[in-house]
Amino acid sequence: MATIEFKGKTFEVDEDGFLQRFEDWNPDWVDYVKESEGIKELSEEHNKVIEFLQDYYKKNGIAPMVRILSKVTGFKLKHIYELFPSGPGKGACKMAGLPKPTGCV
């Protein structure tokens, strides 16, 4: 487990750079991760995806299925990849502070 210092805040992360605790999330985390996820500037659309993922996780205890993410945000999968080049799991969920996707990924 590694600890990251950024703008005076500390984040505990695993070897894939996912936050160890959802509660540790704050906007600086997004600022810190975006570079490694191939994102230069955050747009309204990025924030919409991140906010929805966080809402859904708080309400349901899981990350939404890709189809739900698309349906609610109105962004087709192609557009989600344009926003988050690593995709909804490795990219968007990581930035939103959700736990690392599991299963046969």
Next chain:
Amino acid sequence: MAFVSSGYNPDKPMEDRISDIGPRFYKEFLPPVLEKNYGKWVSHEILEPGLLVHEAESGDKVYTVRVGSARLISTELIREACAVAKQYCDGYLRWTTRNNIEFMTTSLESAKALKADLNSRKFDKGSYKFPVGGTGASVSNIVHTQGWIHCHTPATDASGTVKIIMDELFEEFTNMRMPAIVRVAVACCLNMCGACHCSDLAVVGFHRKPPIIDHEYLDNMCEIPLAIASCPTGALKPGKTELEGGKKVNTILVNNDRCMYCGNCYTMCPSLPLSDKEGDGVIIMVGGKVSNRISMPKFSKVAVAFIPNEPPRWPTLAKVCKKIIEVYAAEANKYERLGDWAERIGWESFFKKTELEFTHHLIDDFRDPAYFTWRQSTNFKF
């Protein structure tokens, strides 16, 4: 080693990025004789173990030499296979669906020379590098998985168990004296990546203890509803617990009486590990097939409920596999797959002849369909 860039620019990750190009078209790699006679083959023959000949409408012939491979191989060994292909086959070769390697030539003389050359190549410790065989009614390569080499959910090893079973059955790879093909498969957990559920003989890694719950981290690491839904027997439920310091956390509770150690919940949730040195081992399944030759395809059935892990040579496992194959080879009719044979003589006769112990573990108890696996007939042998 110091960093050497491939030309990729991490500051502009999407610049000059090539994607969605798919695999190379297979015809780019066809030996000329195969390209010329593509779709125009009239007959084939197995000349001897590991050596096939196909004849085309044009009269062209192509000889194929099949060799075993460990599947998990180094670039060095791949290079050696390439060198062989360059020497005898104009640089062409292919891999089979059971991870054997096939070299193709157009003359019988060069095929025979190729076979002799391949059989002469050995590793320092004495194992064959490219043993020729795997055709006809033989035991061909074992379809297997990752094991302790790379996966995080295994209950046994794959490369290790496969090596000892192939050592034990090596004579059957290089001969064609079985009643029919015997397909062997190994999977290191019940996920059964590969072909265990549909092979004549299958070895599957198995746990015997329920998961350990890492309460402190569980809610942080896992999507709790996913883990709950992953359990086939409803052994899991969400709960709360108090950690040593008095902190209350959300977690998962396991009903050990309902758990049958499948490990699905660990796949979904890193805080539910269950692998265990003494608890883990393998089960043996028999009688599956995928072809529809004479009888319909069949699932394999559990014949041995547990054999402990005994690395590095798994002697008990090797012995039991050999025994099953030997009895089948001695008893079955020509063309009968292992499952065809067991069904014809009856499973009670199968257990008697193979001297395998029939334990209560083998009786299906999973949901309604278990009923159909019991015997609703007075037809049985004493």
